[in-house]
Amino acid sequence: MTGFVTPLWHVPQHGHYGSSRSERSQWQSVIGGACTPPFRPPLSASPGARFRALCARRRASARSPLQCLQGSEGASNGKPDEQQVYREFRDRLQGLSVYLVGMMGAGKTSIGWHLAQQMRYAFYDTDTIIEGAAGKSIPRIFSEDGEQAFRDLETRTLNELQAYVRAVIATGGGCVLRPQNWGSLHTGLVVYLRASPRLLAERVGSGHGRPLLMHRDDAGPPAEDIDADVRHKRTVLRLQELLEQREKFYEQADVIVDVEPGMSMGVVALTVARQSAQRIRDNPPTPARRKFFPSGENP
Numbered sequence: 001m002t003g004f005v006t007p008l009w010h011v012p013q014h015g016h017y018g019s020s021r022s023e024r025s026q027w028q029s030v031i032g033g034a035c036t037p038p039f040r041p042p043l044s045a046s047p048g049a050r051f052r053a054l055c056a057r058r059r060a061s062a063r064s065p066l067q068c069l070q071g072s073e074g075a076s077n078g079k080p081d082e083q084q085v086y087r088e089f090r091d092r093l094q095g096l097s098v099y100l101v102g103m104m105g106a107g108k109t110s111i112g113w114h115l116a117q118q119m120r121y122a123f124y125d126t127d128t129i130i131e132g133a134a135g136k137s138i139p140r141i142f143s144e145d146g147e148q149a150f151r152d153l154e155t156r157t158l159n160e161l162q163a164y165v166r167a168v169i170a171t172g173g174g175c176v177l178r179p180q181n182w183g184s185l186h187t188g189l190v191v192y193l194r195a196s197p198r199l200l201a202e203r204v205g206s207g208h209g210r211p212l213l214m215h216r217d218d219a220g221p222p223a224e225d226i227d228a229d230v231r232h233k234r235t236v237l238r239l240q241e242l243l244e245q246r247e248k249f250y251e252q253a254d255v256i257v258d259v260e261p262g263m264s265m266g267v268v269a270l271t272v273a274r275q276s277a278q279r280i281r282d283n284p285p286t287p288a289r290r291k292f293f294p295s296g297e298n299p
């Protein structure tokens with residue numbers, strides 16, 4: 001199985017540590033221009049054309065992909081003690097990637113961007129990669145091709161992302177359900193952003209764009225006609241139900257970060273970095289085994 005993530009950004013395949021110097025330098029020059037959204041080379045273009053477009057865009061902007069995304073002039077612009085936390089986390093990772101898992105609305109995408117910027121890591125979002133590769137939105141993939149087709153795309157995306165180093169990867173909320181996905185997740189450090197259904201419901205709002213939260217009450221009024229309070233309560237219940245099914249899988253993560261109401265994105269990202277650095281300090285990875293910890297073992 002090849003070429004699923006690569007066609008989007010034409011990033012050569014490479015290993016975590018085993019790639020040759022020429023491969024590594026090629027990778028760095030390409031990944032440096034490999035913007036996650038909003039920039040994506042058109043899928044209709046040939047890989048060569050997409051690669052040239054990326055390079056041209058990079059030269060034109062002379063900024064890193066994260067700077068392209070966030071309009072920031074530099075990463076790690078926090079306080080010196082915060083910078084120290086991110087530096088320690090980055091050093092301890094030794095190039096490995098960070099996978100954020102958790103329910104819809106937990107903040108995987110938002111925190112992932114923030115974390116990547118602070119760490120000068122690349123950032124990928126599997127939902128966005130899937131939408132780009134499929135050429136349609138997630139709700140359309142669900143309605144036209146079915147959830148299993150979406151899950152297959154998700155598995156392929158995670159499988160290909162294994163080859164990337166120094167990346168923060170925001171995953172889809174349901175990726176933890178397939179055992180085979182854990183083979184991909186465990187090539188890096190897996191962090192679970194844990195939040196209550198109530199907080200998640202506040203964050204996802206109407207559930208727009210999230211097919212598993214769409215209110216399918218055939219007998220009742222259309223979702224948009226439902227009273228906001230009723231809809232919110234239903235969303236909380238639906239999230240509670242999903243969380244009950246998934247919690248045992250999320251808890252296989254290497255690090256669990258509790259996201260409480262009122263914690264800003266900066267505070268959550270810093271907590272991720274601090275707890276993760278501590279976890280690696282206590283359980284250093286071995287070169288032969290990139291997986292940090294046996295699954296199921298948590299602090």
Ligand SMILES: Nc1ncnc2c1ncn2[C@@H]1O[C@H](COP(=O)(O)OP(=O)(O)OP(=O)(O)O)[C@@H](O)[C@H]1O
Pocket residue numbers: 102103104105106107108109110111127170171172173203204210263264265266268
């Ligand atoms: N710490 C935070 N403080 C305030 N708002 C937040 C925080 N974290 C996330 N949000 C907001 O909550 C919403 C959901 O966040 P986000 O899209 O990052 O979640 P997600 O886990 O990636 O969800 P999904 O799996 O559905 O893509 C966004 O509007 C985001 O701005």
Ligand SMILES: O=C(O)C1=C[C@@H](O)[C@@H](O)[C@H](O)C1
Pocket residue numbers: 103104127138171172173174175209210211212
């Ligand atoms: O929790 C889930 O199963 C999902 C979460 C989203 O991120 C998307 O991956 C999709 O809507 C499914």
